[in-house]
Amino acid sequence: MIDKLVEKIQKTNAPIVVGLDPMMDYIPEHIQKNAFEEYGETLEGAAEAIWQFNKEIVDHTCDLIPAVKPQIAMYEQFGIPGLQAFQKTVDYCRKKDLIVIGDVKRGDIGSTSAAYAAGHIGTVTVGSKAYHPFGEDFITVNPYLGTDGVKPFADVCKREKKGLFILVKTSNPSSGEFQDRIIDGRPLYEWVGEKVAQWGADCMGKSYSYIGAVVGATYPEMGKILRKIMPKSFILVPGYGAQGGKGADLVHFFNKDGLGAIVNSSRGIIAAYKQEQYAKFGAGHFGEASRAAVEAMKADIGQALCAAE
């Protein structure tokens, strides 16, 4: 799957992932109204609004981008109906040949991580039958439990040719509270990065490993160091746009081959119609506003990478 990701990034010339994190505030009035008319102001109604919103954004951007990253929390908050909208979104994006990164941040002791891995990127057996329940291509994983919490995910990746992005240095303001603490002269995130490189060495695609890392755009200097610690790991970079990361900050996350990173934007793309510069589209054409925002992001990153060469 990492080889397919590389190929799709090269084909679209866009190291970009659209974060499908549909907060209700982002969903235009008319979409909510239609959904509530059909299902009432229920969890099912919210799920239908999310699904219709996602579908329109995917339809307007899928030819420009290699991948999407649905944040499962935004679906899980609406219980079972919300998770059904997550499932529908994953299925639809895969049908559109987009790579799906499930932002699930799971992680537990060995046997429990194995269950999460089976459900999201692997196979479960029921009697004599096998199923791929959620069926994402990549998922994000929390490393706090150490190797035996991560290995079951890596094992599934090897078997199913799927991929992981392990949290190394997250984009949020207080990520430093534990992640930056100094251990034997180096911050914790570097030690986690070393482990990601080790775990990944055993799961190589053509030029990159199936096991990547999450490093926030909001910490470009740390990205520079982590890029060197994990040369064969793709870095999923959240925090661009709404969280404050800029195109020029992103250069250090890439390798000299122009690859090695994929930058996520969620609100900046999916709620573009609410920004002044895309207001002309109006809520009725929010999908087109998202498309314009993807094109602008692509230009911003392309320019930054060019300037750095």
Place this chain on the structure above:
Amino acid sequence: MIDKLVEKIQKTNAPIVVGLDPMMDYIPEHIQKNAFEEYGETLEGAAEAIWQFNKEIVDHTCDLIPAVKPQIAMYEQFGIPGLQAFQKTVDYCRKKDLIVIGDVKRGDIGSTSAAYAAGHIGTVTVGSKAYHPFGEDFITVNPYLGTDGVKPFADVCKREKKGLFILVKTSNPSSGEFQDRIIDGRPLYEWVGEKVAQWGADCMGKSYSYIGAVVGATYPEMGKILRKIMPKSFILVPGYGAQGGKGADLVHFFNKDGLGAIVNSSRGIIAAYKQEQYAKFGAGHFGEASRAAVEAMKADIGQALCAAE
């Protein structure tokens, strides 16, 4: 909710939580067969088997224990139908007046943690209506992202009188890989424990905080230190039984008031009928075997606490 937990522990005289982590291997043949006859060898069939299995265990143990802890991964691995069985289990246990600790180990950046908190222990609004989607009483939370990843959970706890158990020192063999690393002379888990105490100070029940910690039974010496660092935090102790923790190891997790800890056993209780000492019950009476295992666990812990007085 922490006050209710204390009250129920005192009433049952059992600082015990039954881990409802139904691996398919644990579920007796006849339960699987009935479920597959009704739903086929499908995800729905697996979910039905899980639900029938849980129901029988709950029916046979609910008067002896204060709480259950369903591990969501064991349900999530079967996709949407699996999560429906999780929801049914939560609802049923709450109807039986058991406290439900959702072992979900979620944790993300602020706005995303807020969505998880709303979905599991809080309220979501859809138009003019409010819902409590999953409706657990407590959930487990991963602290790797720091304060702004935990605060949204704590805020919901305060508002809804629910509770958290934050991962501090996990029970698995490689938990030390990051958690034991020394920072300014003390291991990371102690720094996390300090934070748990701080976060918890702001959310106090009568004698304990709404914000507790997870510390593995497999590390009793560390439990002793963490008990002192977090005197007002309840400790959820996994790793008893199948993972190797013994009654005598648990003494240090309790305070002098005989409270402050709740010990989880999963496999040891729910798959008790597979152990030699409970084999006489047979797979046909697995619920009774679980009841006997709860009684034995209660005696083991009671004895250890008595001996320590």
